[in-house]
Amino acid sequence: MHGASEIAVDDEAIKKNPAKGRAAKVPAEKGGRTVAWSDDVVLRIxxxxxxxxxxIASVGAACGLRQGELWTDDKHIRARTYDELVWKPALFYAGVIAAPKTDRRGRRQYVSSRENGMHALRHYFASITLADGVNIKELAEYLGHSIPGFTLRLYTHMLPSSHERARKAVDSRLSRLFSLKSHVAVTEQAVVRSPTASWEPDDGLDTDQPQISL
Structure with missing residues (x-):
């Protein structure tokens, strides 16, 4: 909306961008950061x-599938039955939720939340693939997201730091440049060097000038 209005202003179709008004506010993000389970928790589940x-749980964690992609309700297993009799007891076994209470009919009642549903296995899948170098575009394809930007917004905080990889990438690609005698550090000696001094592209600085090593 903001971008389209800016174009309209530039084309003189409208005088002002309505998206810049005080009444126009960017919607607040719902919920907090997505939290992924650890390897130990998933194994316990x-x-x-x-x-x-x-x-069912193994494939969900290994492939990042939605519950509806793992199976469809039929006479063998239904989602609600699985959730109450298999999934929630497994969560309790793994220490994710508290022990169940018993109702008047002797049935176990587990207190769980949406964050502890089977969808959490997709978050786990995303976390381990990102940690091992899978990029957002590929992860979006694996998860079935049509827009990689959605995947990025959901999991951007899970991306590992790439500072060291960036440094190694630059070092490995530009090592020849760094080894040239003509490559000098930006020091006071380099700054005060006369711009009219002769330069030897094949062998670095002119021999009359002081050499600066890295």
Whole structure:
């Protein structure tokens, strides 16, 4: 909206950009940062499943699939049944949620939240792939996001620091440049050097000038 209005102003279609008015406010982000489970928690959750159901949690964590992509409700398993009788007990086993209470009919009642649903396995998948170098564009494809920008907004805080990788990339690509005698550090000696001094492109500084090593 803001960008389109700016173009309209430039084209003199409108006098002012309405998106710049006091009444126009950028919507606040809903919720906080997405938090991913650790490897140990995910392993404990898988262990908390009965053997016949472990592939569900394992594939969810390894592929980042949505619950609806893992299976569809049929006579073998239904989402609500799985959630109450398999998933939540596994969360309790892993220490993610508290012990259940028992209602009047003797049924176990677990207190959980949306953050602890199966969707959390997708967040775990995103966290481990980003940590090992998968880029946002590829992750968006794996997760089925049509817009990589959405993936970036969701997981940008999980991206590992690349300062050291950037330094190594520059060093490895420009090592030949750094080794040339003509490459000098920006020091006071280099700054005061006469701009009219002769320069030897193949062998660095003129021999009459003081040499500066890196």
């Amino acid at each position: 898988v262990e908390g499943h009965a053997p016949e159901y472990r592939p």
